[in-house]
Amino acid sequence: MSRAIDFIFQFQLIAIIAGLLFFIFYSFFEKEKKAAQKALIPFLIIISVFVFHYFYDIPLLFQVISSGLLTIIFVLLIIPFGNNEVKFEIPENKFDERDIMFSRMELKENTEKFNQYYKMNPENKEKDDKFRKEPGLLSQKSKLYNPFLFNAAAASFSTVDLLQPLVETKNHLKNTNDLHASEITDFIKHWALKLGAADIGFTILKPHHLYSYIGRGKDYGKELQLNHKYAIAFTVEMSHDSMQHAPQGTIITESSQQYLNAGTIAVQIAEFIRNTGFDARAHIDANYRVICPAVAMDAGLGTIGRMGLLMTPKQGPRVRIGVVTTNLEVPINKRPIDSSMIHFCEICKKCAVNCPSGSISFDTSKNEKKYKRWLIDHESCFTYWTKVGTDCGRCIAVCPYAHNNNLLHNLVRHFLKINPFNRWIALKLDNFFYNIKPPLVPLKNWMKPNSGERIKEFM
Ligand code: SF4
Ligand code: SF4
Known part of the structure; x- marks a missing residue:
């Protein structure tokens, strides 16, 4: 069980690192240097967590809580809901x-x-x-x-x-x-x-x-x-x-x-x-x-x-x-x-x-x-x-x-x-x-x- 949680935890960290790298690359590419610099902060934090975990093993309870939260977020990102159709009324009179x-x-x-x-x-x-x-x-x-x-x-x-x-x-x-x-x-x-x-x-x-x-x-x-x-x-x-x-x-x-x-x-x-x-x-x-x-x-x-x-x-x-x-x-x-x-x-x-x-x-x-x-x-x-x-x-x-x-x-x-x-x-x-x-x-x-x-x- 703890190995499965460990795997999910590491997988999620890698997914976030990859996402941030993608964002940093694109931001440089489209000359949004400030956005790229801001993305470097969470990127370095997640990399540090990953390296720390590799050498010292983050406590299981922390892994369970963070993996649980991230799983909820990942699931929420892909479930469609709350998209009620917006109707525009047709104006009665023409515009002058x-x-x-x-x-x-x-x-x-x-x-x-x-x-x-x-x-x-x-x-x-x-x-x-x-x-x-x-x-x-x-x-x-x-x-x-x-x-x-x-x-x-x-x-x-x-x-x-x-x-x-x-x-x-x-x-x-x-x-x-x-x-x-x-x-x-x-x-x-x-x-x-x-x-x-x-x-x-x-x-x-x-x-x-x-x-x-x-x-x-x-x-x-x-x-x-x-x-x-x-x-x-x-x-x-x-x-x-x-x-x-x-x-x-x-x-x-x-x-x-x-x-x-x-x-x-x-x-x-x-x-x-x-x-x-x-x-x-x-x-x-x-x-x-x-x-x-x-x-x-x-x-x-x-x-x-x-x-x-x-x-x-x-x-x-x-x-x-x-x-x-x-x-x-x-x-x-x-x-x-x-x-x-x-x-x-x-x-x-x-x-x-x-x-x-x-x-x-x-x-x-x-x-x-x-x-x-x-x-x-x-x-x-x-x-x-x-x-x-x-x-x-x-x-x-x-x-x-x-x-x-x-x-x-x-x-x-x-x-x-x-x-x-x-x-x-x-x-x-x-x-x-x-x-x-x-x-x-x-x-x-x-x-x-x-x-x-x-x-x-x-x-
Ligand atoms: S409110 Fe709508 S139109 Fe205005 S900036 Fe936001 S997305 Fe664009
Ligand atoms: S509504 Fe007019 S004044 Fe306001 S930001 Fe747009 S173009 Fe500029």
Whole structure:
């Protein structure tokens, strides 16, 4: 009996040592030196216990207690329970695009549009006056202005503008060769990934996916008409390294780059579909007719988390979304929504803790009755953006789901799905290894790090 206990005790110690070694190796590999250093402490303690046991034999009672506790923990890690499905209510009314912050930002004082909007929405005037007093996105007067990163972002946004005429062209090849819709869709699925998409899904286009009125561009104020029945949604990954400097300029450089990548892929797919004889429209930055996260969620790409963004299984919120709507009958193969992410959000709150403008809810359960999801304070978030000049992204950077898409973190993501115990322990470990408030990563020399000094004042 004592030999069996001794064997189990040693086996468990070896398993923990191997796990910690794996973590240390991966942390060095992904340049998380602090996490690797922290893991060295328990690693050295367990190694010492192992060596001590080899030479002096740890008392049997201690072995029984520690092996018993570890066995309970190992068993708990693999038993599935407490994963009740989270349902999102479908909104009764469509959302008016004129209410989004980018549309409100474009309103010029003393114009008809401006007066009309605040006549219809007087409750927004005072809130919007606050961001109008700030220098604005990409402004030279903003607190985190960086000539390199801001101008790079502006260049990407200008390139996105060049794509605008291509979102719904009229002339196409109509070169169908009697292709079947499922063949075309299968090609699109593979091609999109080859073009750089991280994931792709398909859904029937539902009324709540569409804006009620157009809020940007030349058709501002027009009631939205879009007769497509289907939508193709895909994600593109935002670089983990760039996100770590958020809210500094790398975030807007990276997000604009990914708006461009998503826009290019969407335009290519839409043009391809039109060439095969079906109607299609690309939805790209500043020219959306659909609410991308809602479409992406129904296409099975993820769910909407506490910070109000799409949370994907492999990159968390570290993505941008592209959408193409079409009358090509895409086969709908609905993937189940992973409710464990919402259960994790219920206990995590790391984005709320780190949000510099206090825009994210700390509520344990989802706080907006109508949509059954957390809603962020868009006005205070956007006002912070206009103050610092970037789109901040601190919430994305600190999210435990936003770690690199690699074996270590995908293993953790898998365990998070199993039960609330795993989610609780993973949160504690994430806070220990990466900190509840992860330190800001200074800009690299080639990025002109002068804003790295100024940032301390605004966090
Ligand atoms: S930081 Fe935590 S609470 Fe916020 S979205 Fe990510 S997992 Fe959810
Ligand atoms: S982008 Fe920044 S200010 Fe906005 S919610 Fe996220 S952390 Fe808060």
